[in-house]
Amino acid sequence: MKQMDRIGPNGESIIDYSVYDAVKAGFGKVIFVLREEIVEDFYEIFANTYKKKIAVDHVVQRLDDIPEGIHLNPDRVKPWGTCHAVLSARDKLKEPFAVINGDDFYGAEAFGAMADFLADIKPEDIGEQAMVGYILNNTLSDHGFVSRGICSTDRDSFLTGVTERTHIERKGEDIVFVEDGDATILRGDEVVSMNFWGFTPAILPVFENIFRDFMLEKGQELKSEFYIPYATNILVEKGIIRVRVLESDAKWFGVTYSQDKALVMGKLKALSASGKYPAKIW
16 A cells, blocks of 8 residues: 555655654644554554654544435445545544645645644634645656646635546646547646645535535446545535635655656655654654
8 A cells, every 4th residue: 555655764654754744733633534454554553653742543434424315336336535535534523624645745834834724714614725736747757647636726826626637647848638539738837736625624514415416416326436626616616615725835746656656765765864854753
């Protein structure tokens, strides 16, 4: 599993860096969304170490955690995506919170920007949420195509929409997204979502309502997924929320393909050598 792969200079995983950066930024609790079969190993390898610095909890994302009265397709095997993962933790989320992927490196600056935003809002507020944006050119792999959410914003840096592009790659000097066999050239400076969001608990009942509608429409499909951008787009379009796109100097990187691993290991080693992280972070 990429989330547990030890790729830091002293055997750290990407999750180790994320939790470390969150603690430094002032976050007080971390909730892991896990599969049932890895819970025991995860605590033994990682979470018991984190407990020395931050409160740790977990939830299991279950396929059958769906609205009452909706029946599962018996051939469906995987849960319902990133926004469903957030809803899996709804009973444990009482404070403003951030959401990240477990296998992406987001950078300390991103956690700092998000912590500052969340510290200024109340749990019961729903009007303003947040997302950390990254520059497309800095999030690509040299070894194949990637899926990215291309963001559009207004003049005040609030999100107006996220368009999922499932096939973006470098072609010579160009960056293109491919759809139905047609290639469209991108500039490279587009802001993209790497799934680093900031929410208040007040948004969770609204997500549940959207999830019910989603399940009524797509619940019998075998591969449909209830993504965070899907839900936030609906709420932005209806004027229920505004999503502030936070500016940050943070650099994202991740292991999309196995060939990316050596590059990520080199970047982590350089960060450690520069003093950005201590020789042993846990």
